[in-house]
Amino acid sequence: MPLNLKLEDPTLLASDAFIGGGWHQAASGGRFPVSNPATGAIVAEVADLSGEEVRQAIAAAAQALPAWRGRLAKERSAILRTWHDLIVANADDLARILAAEQGKPFGEALKEIAYGATFIEWFAEEAKRIYGDVVPTHMPGRQILTVKEPVGVVAAITPWNFPNAMITRKVAPALAAGCTVVLKPSEETPLSALALAVLAVRAGVPAGVLNVVTGTHAAAIGAQLTGSPLVRKFTFTGSTRVGKLLLAQCASTVKKTSLELGGNAPLIVFDDANLDLAIEAALASKFRNAGQTCVCSNRILVQDTIYDEFADCLVRRVAQLQVGAAHDAGVEVGPLINRQAAQRVLRLIAGAIEEGASLAVGGTLHPAGANFITPAVLLDVDMGMEISREEIFGPVATLFRFRSEEEAIAMANATEYGLAAYFFTRNLARSMRVSAALEYGMVGINEGIISTEIAPFGGIKESGLGREGSKYGIEDYLEIKYILVGPGE
Numbered sequence: 001m002p003l004n005l006k007l008e009d010p011t012l013l014a015s016d017a018f019i020g021g022g023w024h025q026a027a028s029g030g031r032f033p034v035s036n037p038a039t040g041a042i043v044a045e046v047a048d049l050s051g052e053e054v055r056q057a058i059a060a061a062a063q064a065l066p067a068w069r070g071r072l073a074k075e076r077s078a079i080l081r082t083w084h085d086l087i088v089a090n091a092d093d094l095a096r097i098l099a100a101e102q103g104k105p106f107g108e109a110l111k112e113i114a115y116g117a118t119f120i121e122w123f124a125e126e127a128k129r130i131y132g133d134v135v136p137t138h139m140p141g142r143q144i145l146t147v148k149e150p151v152g153v154v155a156a157i158t159p160w161n162f163p164n165a166m167i168t169r170k171v172a173p174a175l176a177a178g179c180t181v182v183l184k185p186s187e188e189t190p191l192s193a194l195a196l197a198v199l200a201v202r203a204g205v206p207a208g209v210l211n212v213v214t215g216t217h218a219a220a221i222g223a224q225l226t227g228s229p230l231v232r233k234f235t236f237t238g239s240t241r242v243g244k245l246l247l248a249q250c251a252s253t254v255k256k257t258s259l260e261l262g263g264n265a266p267l268i269v270f271d272d273a274n275l276d277l278a279i280e281a282a283l284a285s286k287f288r289n290a291g292q293t294c295v296c297s298n299r300i301l302v303q304d305t306i307y308d309e310f311a312d313c314l315v316r317r318v319a320q321l322q323v324g325a326a327h328d329a330g331v332e333v334g335p336l337i338n339r340q341a342a343q344r345v346l347r348l349i350a351g352a353i354e355e356g357a358s359l360a361v362g363g364t365l366h367p368a369g370a371n372f373i374t375p376a377v378l379l380d381v382d383m384g385m386e387i388s389r390e391e392i393f394g395p396v397a398t399l400f401r402f403r404s405e406e407e408a409i410a411m412a413n414a415t416e417y418g419l420a421a422y423f424f425t426r427n428l429a430r431s432m433r434v435s436a437a438l439e440y441g442m443v444g445i446n447e448g449i450i451s452t453e454i455a456p457f458g459g460i461k462e463s464g465l466g467r468e469g470s471k472y473g474i475e476d477y478l479e480i481k482y483i484l485v486g487p488g489e
């Protein structure tokens with residue numbers, strides 16, 4: 001079984017699916033390997049469920065719903081708080097599991113565990129603040145009330161780039177609201193999800209309230225989660241292409257949906273910016289998780305007058321980034337998730353060079369292994385090139401030139417995506433103008449990392465529907481019921 005995965009609590013490494021409060025192998029006996037992207041070593045063999053077994057998990061969630069939604073908010077809150085505390089207490093082991101299946105440097109994995117736990121803490125608190133309204137009446141002798149109720153059974157499909165935090169950001173508000181959940185984690189990184197389920201049981205989450213279905217039969221599993229009339233809410237984080245397919249599938253049962261999809265984030269550096277700050281923020285934003293985040297700066301737009309200075313500094317800093325496996329000393333950039341991902345990034349770089357960009361540093365396979373790309377900077381990229389339209393999802397910074405504020409805004413908005421945008425300036429009036437003009441759900445001004453549990457995360461245009469985290473994040477798991485109370489006689 002697990003290779004080189006030394007855990008203080010080995011019971012956190014579960015590899016069966018979790019349904020109705022019990023651990024289940026696939027009826028077929030099928031299992032699929034989860035491998036370490038840095039080494040290719042098999043970390044575990046996980047139960048490979050069929051669509052029918054996912055249907056059973058949905059039935060378990062539906063059965064558990066009445067009792068869970070009937071619990072006092074305070075009780076749900078206390079269970080979530082205990083879950084949070086257990087995650088924090090087991091952070092090292094959870095980070096080891098995460099780093100082994102996902103590849104990110106151990107320090108970054110630890111940060112993700114802490115980030116993931118904040119969503120549970122936040123929504124444990126929000127559980128107690130789901131208020132309705134008393135609306136001034138329209139007729140004498142009547143009262144108008146609104147109450148908020150849990151949507152019902154929630155199906156969640158989560159990605160491999162944040163195997164912990166993208167789960168807690170969905171599951172915590174769902175459970176806080178009184179919903180039950182069937183979670184399908186990415187087949188690349190199911191172990192973090194199963195470890196969370198182990199701790200959820202210890203925290204007192206009742207049987208059937210959280211179910212984790214693992215498997216590689218994406219179409220059959222997706223069809224159950226999007227097609228079942230028992231599922232009333234569907235939530236997905238992943239690519240825009242897959243999100244559109246799943247959204248279409250949800251139409252037949254008119255499910256409430258929230259989608260966190262792709263991005264093509266611009267990071268604009270104006271010539272009045274603090275350049276040192278902009279360089280450090282660009283590095284943090286671009287190379288977090290080896291460039292595999294939806295909010296990574298995908299296009300760095302630099303004003304003509306400071307372009308060369310900015311490019312020289314960025315190239316120098318990128319050349320210093322330490323590449324390696326999760327536990328290598330000082331490592332800052334890990335592998336990509338698999339070989340196809342690395343090959344795709346190499347193809348994008350080659351395409352950009354063919355179209356006229358120049359490679360200033362990196363951009364080749366790194367000696368650490370077949371999934372590692374040497375962090376790269378491409379100069380003189382323009383909006384006509386394929387790489388400007390694609391979500392790169394790799395450690396490649398692309399530098400574009402602009403001359404005026406209007407041109408920067410037009411370039412930034414020239415995409416079907418609208419997730420995150422960043423810009424750097426010392427000018428307050430420009431800060432207000434540009435943030436208003438950017439067609440994005442999230443804007444960082446003089447900041448390259450903007451994610452936090454207390455602010456609404458989400459996009460507009462083809463980057464998705466709904467918001468996660470913050471006081472708004474629970475709304476996606478609630479329905480409003482309007483009650484008109486008449487005089488009765």
Ligand code: SIN
Binds near residue numbers: 237
């Ligand atoms: C994502 O890339 O999907 C999420 C990143 C974040 O939460 O910061």
